Amino acid sequence: MMSFDVLEEMIKNIFSSSFLDGHNVEFLWHAGEPLLAGIKFYEKAISLIEKYNVKNIEVHQSVQTNAIPITDQWCDFFAKHNFNVGISVDGPKFLHDKNRRNWSNKGSFDQVMRGFCKLRSHDIGTGALCVLTREHLDYPEELFKFFIENGFESVGFNIEEIDNANLTSSLNLDKNIISSETLIRFRTFFSKLYDIWLPYSGKFDIREFQDFFNVSNLKISDSSYVREPxxxxxxxxxxxxxxxxxxxxxxxxxxxxxxxxxxxxxxxxxxxxxxxxxxxxxxxxxxxxxxxxxxxxxxxxxxxxxxxxxxxxxxxxxxxxxxxxxxxxxxxxxxxxxxxLLEKLIKTKYESDGKYSMAI
Ligand code: SF4
Known part of the structure; x- marks a missing residue:
C-alpha cells in the first residue's frame, strides 16, 4: 500500500510541476489490484488533488482492475467521481480461466463477471483489456461475441509479453524468433476479427484498430506526420x-x-x-x-x-x-x-471505389 504521506507528496509534487501548464493530467491507478487499497484511499487522493490543483488543471482518473472487489459502494464512488474503469478479462470463461487463476488455483472468471455486472447495473460503461495468448488466436469469433454480448464498450488487446516476472510468452517460444506458424495464426486472428468487427465500428471500439485509423488519418492529412508515443x-x-x-x-x-x-x-x-x-x-x-x-x-x-x-x-x-x-x-x-489493416482498406477501396476515405 502507498501510505498517505507518499500519496500527498506525490500529488503536491505533480501539481507544482510546470510540465502540467497548458496540459491535462491522467491518474491511472494500476499494478497489483488497485481496488484493494479501499475507497478511503481514493477519497483521500481526491481531496488532496482538490487541495493542490490550484491552477485548475483538467484531471482524469482511471483504474485498471480485475473487477473482483467491485461492490455497489465502489460503483457509487466511480460514478460520483467520473472514474474511467477498465477491466482485465481475457474473454470467455474457457479462455480466461486458463491463465487467470486465484490462490486456490480456481479460475477467476465468475468473480470478474460478478464485478462487471455490478458496474453494468449502475450504468457505468466499461472497457476490457484482454491478454492474447497462443490459444486465443484460434477464437476471434468467440472473443468478439463475448465482449459484444456482455455489453463492454471497447476492448484493447495486449499480447502476452516477455516482461519483468513473465520470462516467456506462449506467442514467442524462442525469445528472438517469431515462428511462421505464430505469424500466420496472428494474421488470421486479426483479419477475421476485423471482418466481424466492421459492421460494429462506431458502436464498439477495438483499441488497436482505432489507433491505426487515427494515425492513418493524421498521416493522410500531413505526409510528414510522425507518431510520438x-x-x-x-x-x-x-x-x-x-x-x-x-x-x-x-x-x-x-x-x-x-x-x-x-x-x-x-x-x-x-x-x-x-x-x-x-x-x-x-x-x-x-x-x-x-x-x-x-x-x-x-x-x-x-x-x-x-x-x-x-x-x-x-x-x-x-x-x-x-x-x-x-x-x-x-x-x-x-x-x-x-x-x-492496410490490406483491408485497399480491398475496401477496390471493392467500392470512392469509399476509401470513408472507411478510414
Ligand atoms: S519503428 Fe516501431 S515497428 Fe519499427 S522497429 Fe521500431 S519499434 Fe519496431
Missing part, C-alpha cells in the same frame, strides 16, 4: 511506486532490475521535484537509449512514421538493450497489424 516523450508517462520512487517512460520499467539504468528509478517524490528530474544522470542514461532506439528505428524501419520507435520496454525485456529496434510486440502489433 507517450512512452517516448519526456515525462509523458511517469510511474510512482508505493514508496514514492519515480520511473519514467514505459510503466513496465517500474520494478525491473537493471544496474545500468539504476533499476529504472530516477528519483523519489520526497527528494526530487518533477521539473528537475530530466537533468538527473539517472534519467539521462535511460533517455539517451530511448533516443538511440528512435534514431535506429527511423533508419531501419519502414513503419517508423506510424510507430515512432515505441515498445522500448519490450526491446529491453527481450534483449537487455533498450536501444534495440525490434521486439515481438512491435513486430506483431505494429508491423503485422498495420499490414493487415
Amino acid at each position: 507517450d512512452e517516448t516523450k519526456n515525462l509523458g508517462i511517469v510511474t510512482i511506486h508505493k514508496n514514492g520512487d519515480i520511473s519514467p517512460f514505459s510503466p513496465e520499467f517500474a520494478g525491473a532490475e537493471s544496474e545500468k539504468y539504476n533499476n529504472f528509478i530516477i528519483g523519489n517524490v520526497f527528494e526530487d521535484k518533477f521539473d528537475d528530474l530530466m537533468f538527473k544522470n539517472e534519467y539521462q542514461v535511460i533517455y539517451r537509449d530511448i533516443e538511440k532506439k528512435k534514431e535506429s528505428c527511423q533508419k531501419e524501419c519502414q513503419y517508423f512514421s506510424i510507430c515512432g520507435g515505441d515498445y522500448a520496454s519490450n526491446s529491453y525485456f527481450e534483449s537487455g538493450d533498450i536501444s534495440q529496434t525490434h521486439s515481438t510486440a512491435c513486430k506483431l502489433l505494429r508491423q503485422e497489424l498495420s499490414d493487415i
